[in-house]
Amino acid sequence: MSAQRLVVGITGATGATYALRLLRRGRELGLETHLIVTPAGVLNVHHELGMDRQALEREASFAYAPGDVGACVASGSFSTAAMVIAPCSMKTLAAVAHGFGDNLLTRAADVTLKERRRLILMVRETPFNLAHLRNMTAATEMGAVVFPPLPAFYHHPQSIEELVNESAERVLELAGVTGAEPKAWGGLRS
Template structure:
């Protein structure tokens, strides 16, 4: 699976995604944009090298000759987490200027799963139309919306829940996700 990390706030989602995929035994191919690297420095205590070590393979974002830029390379899917509005716009229009957006374009043309964890608020009409275009092309827009029914006690709980839901979209169902109706008492008592 390809994991793209762009400059939208929420780099921890991408890090946690890499950690989770590693624990599930999924081979990962990491690409970070220049602004993803900058945001990593601002938001976390992780170094760029720490993040690269979480992936099986990593590529420079300007390397359009990387194997994952071709549909002939065997990849099951891609997640861009977080996904900036710039990356979303490039994917929506098919104007791909870097490896992250080129790889996303390849995933769509090969009819494989593409999930964009869009990080922006509030949204303007251009963002919404770009999300519509990607959705119509087969992608999934999955903003990191927190759930509170699972009684989160820390930011890590919110991050883990979102990452778990993204993994669900790939057909990977981590046992640690607190699911509605399973780990919660939602049944009514008989009268």
């Protein structure tokens, strides 16, 4: 494998900007990105970013329809560094937590877990109900990383873009991507 491969999934929760940043930063870092967007994810991308499916798919190295369960990312023999679902709806979280691989996105997540690769779920829903919390616990027990995109303010961000970029860098670092550059806490200075 010449380039690191990253699978990016987008579902119907708010926060499509995180996925777009991951795809663009992946390109900058020389990653091979594999994109899967659910129908609700497309609606959200259009609403939040003003993009259609084709424009979004051009941001990735490869893109797949959610019904394409025969795609390469549906197999453990297709080696990837990690998979990120950004944003991850509670419906998708439930499917992942219960091994319900009814489309390519949830199948790819299941494959990521069974192969003991890093699966990062940028869950987007608040407040959490008990089912959400139990599903997060189940996904964590299976090896997923639950990463709500909560911003850090210690580096004094000046824009929403800075907040999004910092969360994306942290996710890329968690995914084991070479070149990710999250801002480290430097400690309190008097």
